[in-house]
Amino acid sequence: MVVLEQATEAVVSERVPDAQAARVAQALADLDAWLETMRVTDGVGRSGYGGPVVHWWQSCLSYTGPGLDWRYDGIIRGYLTLWERTGQRRWLAKARRAGDDLVAGQLPSGNFRASCFEFNPYSGGTPHEAAASLGLLDLARGLRAESGGDWRTYAGAAETNLRRYALARLWDQEARSFRDAPDVPSLVPNKVCAMAEALFALAEVRNDEQLIERYALPALDAVLALQIHRPRHLAGAIPQDVLRGRVRHKYFPYYIARCIPAFLLAHEHTGHRHYLDGAVEAVCFIRRHLDEDGLLPQVVYPRGVNRRPQWIAPLGDVLRAGTLLRPYGFEIDLRAAQAALLEGQLPSGAIATARGFGAQVSQNTGPAPLPDFRDCIPVVGWCAMAFRHLAGQVPVGRPLPVSAVGHDHTPCLIRRSRATWTETQTEMNLAVDGRVVYRWQKGEPWADVVEPEVMWK
Amino acid sequence: MTMPRLMDPTYRPGLAYQHAFDWLAVHLGATKGPVACLQTDPFPVTELLRRVPRAALIADGSPVAGEFDTCLDLRAQPRRDLGGATFAAVAWPEPRAARGDQLARLPDALVRGGRLYAVVGGPLARFLHERRVAGARDVMAAVGARQALAGHGFRVVDRIGIHGLRAIAWYQISALAGRIGFAAWQDRLHFAMRRDFLAPSGPAALVCLTAEVA
Numbered sequence A: 001m002v003v004l005e006q007a008t009e010a011v012v013s014e015r016v017p018d019a020q021a022a023r024v025a026q027a028l029a030d031l032d033a034w035l036e037t038m039r040v041t042d043g044v045g046r047s048g049y050g051g052p053v054v055h056w057w058q059s060c061l062s063y064t065g066p067g068l069d070w071r072y073d074g075i076i077r078g079y080l081t082l083w084e085r086t087g088q089r090r091w092l093a094k095a096r097r098a099g100d101d102l103v104a105g106q107l108p109s110g111n112f113r114a115s116c117f118e119f120n121p122y123s124g125g126t127p128h129e130a131a132a133s134l135g136l137l138d139l140a141r142g143l144r145a146e147s148g149g150d151w152r153t154y155a156g157a158a159e160t161n162l163r164r165y166a167l168a169r170l171w172d173q174e175a176r177s178f179r180d181a182p183d184v185p186s187l188v189p190n191k192v193c194a195m196a197e198a199l200f201a202l203a204e205v206r207n208d209e210q211l212i213e214r215y216a217l218p219a220l221d222a223v224l225a226l227q228i229h230r231p232r233h234l235a236g237a238i239p240q241d242v243l244r245g246r247v248r249h250k251y252f253p254y255y256i257a258r259c260i261p262a263f264l265l266a267h268e269h270t271g272h273r274h275y276l277d278g279a280v281e282a283v284c285f286i287r288r289h290l291d292e293d294g295l296l297p298q299v300v301y302p303r304g305v306n307r308r309p310q311w312i313a314p315l316g317d318v319l320r321a322g323t324l325l326r327p328y329g330f331e332i333d334l335r336a337a338q339a340a341l342l343e344g345q346l347p348s349g350a351i352a353t354a355r356g357f358g359a360q361v362s363q364n365t366g367p368a369p370l371p372d373f374r375d376c377i378p379v380v381g382w383c384a385m386a387f388r389h390l391a392g393q394v395p396v397g398r399p400l401p402v403s404a405v406g407h408d409h410t411p412c413l414i415r416r417s418r419a420t421w422t423e424t425q426t427e428m429n430l431a432v433d434g435r436v437v438y439r440w441q442k443g444e445p446w447a448d449v450v451e452p453e454v455m456w457k
Numbered sequence B: 001m002t003m004p005r006l007m008d009p010t011y012r013p014g015l016a017y018q019h020a021f022d023w024l025a026v027h028l029g030a031t032k033g034p035v036a037c038l039q040t041d042p043f044p045v046t047e048l049l050r051r052v053p054r055a056a057l058i059a060d061g062s063p064v065a066g067e068f069d070t071c072l073d074l075r076a077q078p079r080r081d082l083g084g085a086t087f088a089a090v091a092w093p094e095p096r097a098a099r100g101d102q103l104a105r106l107p108d109a110l111v112r113g114g115r116l117y118a119v120v121g122g123p124l125a126r127f128l129h130e131r132r133v134a135g136a137r138d139v140m141a142a143v144g145a146r147q148a149l150a151g152h153g154f155r156v157v158d159r160i161g162i163h164g165l166r167a168i169a170w171y172q173i174s175a176l177a178g179r180i181g182f183a184a185w186q187d188r189l190h191f192a193m194r195r196d197f198l199a200p201s202g203p204a205a206l207v208c209l210t211a212e213v214a
Helices: A004-015 A018-037 A071-086 A089-104 A128-145 A151-170 A189-206 A210-224 A253-257 A260-270 A273-288 A315-328 A335-343 A380-391 B015-030 B042-051 B129-134 B142-151 B165-179 B183-195
Strands: A039-041 A047-049 A241-243 A246-248 A408-414 A417-423 A427-432 A435-441 B035-038 B056-058 B087-093 B110-121 B154-164 B204-213
Touching: A018 A039, A018 A335, A018 A380, A047 A071, A047 A089, A071 A089, A071 A128, A071 A380, A089 A128, A089 A151, A128 A151, A128 A189, A151 A189, A189 A210, A189 A253, A189 A260, A210 A260, A210 A273, A253 A273, A253 A315, A260 A273, A260 A315, A273 A315, A315 A335, A315 A380, A335 A380, A408 A427, B015 B042, B015 B087, B015 B110, B015 B154, B015 B204, B035 B042, B042 B087, B110 B142, B142 B154, B142 B204, B154 B165, B165 B183
Parallel strands: B035 B056, B035 B087, B087 B110
Antiparallel strands: A039 A047, A241 A246, A408 A417, A417 A427, A427 A435, B110 B204, B154 B204
C-alpha cells in the first residue's frame, strides 16, 4: 500500500530552487514560533492548540481553548515531515505532544472534546475527528518505524474514534457512504473523503483491508458519482453536499481540493483509472478558477460566484493536492498560489486567513479601503494546512533557521468602524477608537472581552 | 426543560443558544475568583459547565428532570449548597418561571461588586427550535426575570438581545431566495442574518441580563 506523502516529498524537494527553499524554511521557522504561542489549557489541566476561528460558515471568537479538530492533522503531519527531513528530534517531540493532546481530550464515546472547529466547543466534528484520527495514525506509523513503543496509544485512540463514531454512527448502509450527522441523511464529499483517508491509514496500521473494501471505496464511489462533467465550466466540480436526498449545487474549490488525496489512495489500492481521472478533473476545475493572484473564489454556483472571502492559509491544501498529482504525470501551475501563501505570512509568523470577509454579504470585489477584522485573525486550523504543505519543501538534512517574528498591528474595519487589530506573543485584541472590543489573552480558553459588535458567529 | 439527545456527545444547540452560552462563558471566564452556576435544567447547566468546568454547581435540593451530560464527565460535578460560600460571579441559565426564589440568598453570597449573569427567554423565544421541540412553557421570560431580580435586591445593568426581528427577516428573505433558485443570494443573505443576529433593542428570542446587587 502506498503512503502518498512519502512518495511525493522527494519529487517536491528536488523542484524547489535554493532561494525559494530558504524562504520556505524561514516561513516554517516563524510559523512554528507562532504555533507555540497558540498553546492553551482548558482550565482543568488539558492542553492543546487553541485560538479563535474564522470561517465561511461561522466564526468562533469567544472560545479559544483547545480545538481537537483538523488542525491536528496538519500540525502532526507538518512536524513529522520536519523531523523526517531535518533529523531533529524536537520536531518529533512536538508531533508527539500534539498526539498527547488528542489522547487526553478523548471522551468515553470515542469523540474528541471541542472538535467542531468553527462550531466549538462541541464534539463530533466532521471531518475534524476523522482528520485528527488521521494525524494520530500518521504519528503512530512514524513512531512504529522508529520502534517507539507508544505508537499503539495513538493508533488505539484513532481506532476508537473511527470505529465508535465514523463506522458505528455515521456510516449509512443504504447510501453506502458516511453521513454528516448521525440522524440526518446526508453526504458531504470532502468529509467523506477525509474519513476514507483515515480508514486507509487505519487499514494499513491494523492490516485490515475490510476497512477499505467495505467502507472507504464504496464511500468514494458515492462521491465520484456526484462529480459534474458538463457544462464545461463546471466540469470536475463536486457538489458541496447532499441533504435528505437533494444535491445542493454549490462548488467550493477549497473543499474539492480536499477530495483529491483520497481519490489517489483509492487509485493506488485498486488500480482503477476512474479514481485518478476524478482527481485530475477535480484539479482541472480548481485550475480553471484560479485567479492570476493565486487565489480562488470561495463558492462557484451553476449561476454566479461568491468570490469573497478568498482563502490564503488554506491554500496549503490546494497546493498539497497539486503536489500529490505530480507523480502521475499531471502538473498544474500553482506558483501564484504558492506565492500568495508565502506573501500572506504576518509579522507574528502566522499566515493570514483570507482576504475579503468584509464582502461576504455584499460580494463587492473592488479594492477595500481596509481589511475586515476577520481577515486579520490568524487561525491555527488554517495555518496548519499551510504548515503541512510547506514542511514538505524543506531541503533534506538542513535545519530550520532561527525564527524572526514580531508583533502584528493592522488597521482594519469592523461593521464599517475603523479599528486596529493587534497581535503579540501574549495577546490578540481589537480596538475601536482606543476601546478594546475584543481581547484574548493567549493561553486562556476564553476571550475575556467580547463586546456585542464582536459577538458575530 | 428536558432536551432530546442531551446525552449525545455530538449534540449542538442552535445559533441563539450558542451565542448565549458563549456570552455566559466569557463573563464567568473573565471573572477573577470563584464562580458558580445556579442549578436550573440539565440542558443549560450542561452547556454552561461544558464551557466553564470550574464553576461550582449550586443545588437547592429541588428535583432535576433528566440527568446531566455524563458523556462530558459532568456526573461527578459536585453540587453544593450556598451556605457560607461567596462567589465573584454566578450564572443563572434559563431558570424555570416559578423559581425566582433561587435568588433569595444570592445577594449575601456575592462578593462586593459581584455579578449575576442570566439567560432568559424573550418575546420571540417561541421561534427557537429548542423551544418548539421541547414544548416548554415554564421557562422564565425576561419580564419575569427582571421582576424576580428586582424583588431580590438586584438591578439590571446590561441587556443583550439575541435573535431579533432583523435576523428573522434576513432568514426569511434568504430562504425565499433559495426557493426561487438564487443560491448565491441565499448564502449572502444568510450571512447578513448572522451579521445582524444580535438585537440591541426590541424583541429577541433570548435575553442576556447582567445584574448586580442594588
